[in-house]
Amino acid sequence: MAKLPGNPGYPVVGDKSLEFYKDPVGFCEHRLKKHKSRVFLTRFTNKPTAVVCSVRGMRELLHEKSGEEACLLRLSLSSIFTGACLESWSNDIPEEQPQLYQEITQLCTQHWHGLISAPVSVKVPMWSSGFSMAQEARGRLMDIIKDKLENDKQGFVGSLGTLPLPHPGCASQHLLLFISALIPKALASLLTSFTLALSGTQQEQTRQRAREEPEFFRCVLLEVQRLWPPFIGGRRIANKDTTIEGFAIPQGHVVMYVSHAVHRDPEVFQQPNHFLPDRWTGRNAGQEHLLCCLGNGPRNCIGAQLTDNFVKTACSYLLTHYDWTLDPPEQNTAYKWLPVSRPAEPLHVSFTRLDPTGAPGGPPSAQ
Numbered sequence: 001m002a003k004l005p006g007n008p009g010y011p012v013v014g015d016k017s018l019e020f021y022k023d024p025v026g027f028c029e030h031r032l033k034k035h036k037s038r039v040f041l042t043r044f045t046n047k048p049t050a051v052v053c054s055v056r057g058m059r060e061l062l063h064e065k066s067g068e069e070a071c072l073l074r075l076s077l078s079s080i081f082t083g084a085c086l087e088s089w090s091n092d093i094p095e096e097q098p099q100l101y102q103e104i105t106q107l108c109t110q111h112w113h114g115l116i117s118a119p120v121s122v123k124v125p126m127w128s129s130g131f132s133m134a135q136e137a138r139g140r141l142m143d144i145i146k147d148k149l150e151n152d153k154q155g156f157v158g159s160l161g162t163l164p165l166p167h168p169g170c171a172s173q174h175l176l177l178f179i180s181a182l183i184p185k186a187l188a189s190l191l192t193s194f195t196l197a198l199s200g201t202q203q204e205q206t207r208q209r210a211r212e213e214p215e216f217f218r219c220v221l222l223e224v225q226r227l228w229p230p231f232i233g234g235r236r237i238a239n240k241d242t243t244i245e246g247f248a249i250p251q252g253h254v255v256m257y258v259s260h261a262v263h264r265d266p267e268v269f270q271q272p273n274h275f276l277p278d279r280w281t282g283r284n285a286g287q288e289h290l291l292c293c294l295g296n297g298p299r300n301c302i303g304a305q306l307t308d309n310f311v312k313t314a315c316s317y318l319l320t321h322y323d324w325t326l327d328p329p330e331q332n333t334a335y336k337w338l339p340v341s342r343p344a345e346p347l348h349v350s351f352t353r354l355d356p357t358g359a360p361g362g363p364p365s366a367q
């Protein structure tokens with residue numbers, strides 16, 4: 001059994017979390033070159049961590065080496081993200097009680113910002129730490145959620161309330177996760193990447209083809225997911241000695257797949273850094289299952305179909321009603337990848353409403 005290339009370093013002093021956090025893409029690129037291997041060893045959060053950057057390693061990790069311990073729970077929850085429930089999702093978009101939904105949005109944002117701040121709860125007169133404000137927001141969100149679970153008998157919340165979940169508090173916990181600010185951020189990340197990839201006169205033909213050919217539109221969305229996955233990846237902990245791509249992974253090691261790097265594995269994706277939607281009807285036809293933007297295998301994203309519906313609806317609306325370009329055309333479009341991939345600096349995009357024939361013209365442009 002081969003030894004993993006790379007070095008777990010000494011505890012604490014050898015930890016590379018901060019280096020990874022500052023520039024996850026640069027971190028992986030540097031080590032991929034250095035170790036000449038798409039799986040390597042390092043130390044994150046003070047644990048020896050095998051980093052997986054290959055399609056083969058990601059599939060092995062998330063299929064063969066993934067447990068299914070939450071199988072029944074997943075099955076239950078999945079039912080509210082598929083079939084008839086999924087078709088009714090647009091009815092659940094709030095038109096009544098706009099103030100309540102505005103409050104929920106604000107609380108979710110406050111909850112999220114607090115969660116990613118230092119986990120220290122401090123409250124003194126006139127000042128509360130981000131973490132303690134997050135706890136307050138969580139408390140208020142839980143009150144709203146419990147009230148909805150008791151009173152909403154239809155739609156998404158009604159369906160969640162009828163599921164056979166392991167214990168009574170379960171539904172409210174899951175609902176808190178489903179409305180967490182991280183999910184809209186991930187959706188916004190995909191919409192932003194779509195907008196940038198198709199902006200400007202140089203992409204005019206691509207936009208036109210995407211408007212006219214549903215199959216090409218599907219390929220554009222796949223290519224956006226491939227190049228700009230909203231989340232950097234996911235992690236598992238080995239509960240026994242195992243292997244990935246023939247490399248030994250001792251019990252207790254963390255194994256982390258990095259979607260950005262997996263999606264650029266040159267063994268599967270030729271010209272990996274280029275935006276080439278046609279690859280999905282050419283060399284990579286039928287290989288959507290090799291992406292891990294929404295995870296992969298038995299523990300993939302349970303919101304995958306909902307996400308697909310949402311992204312298709314929003315992007316096709318944009319394409320049908322607008323043309324757009326970066327304004328000014330030269331701006332810094334470099335990305336940052338954590339906690340959710342997005343442009344590092346605010347960008348200005350100018351949108352021009354299309355007239356009903358699909359040609360630019362209609363009312364004045366919006367920014």
Ligand code: HEM
Nearest residue numbers: 178183186187230234235293294295299300301302303307
């Ligand atoms: C653009 C939107 C989204 C992205 C990029 C995304 C991404 C992911 C990824 C990468 C995983 C797998 C993590 C891993 O392997 O450790 C995952 C799992 C999951 N996602 Fe999503 N997700 C999105 C939207 C949603 C939505 C809308 C929901 C539900 C409201 C959702 C609920 C979940 C849940 C519950 C899991 C855990 C599944 C399990 O462990 O069995 N996600 N998601």
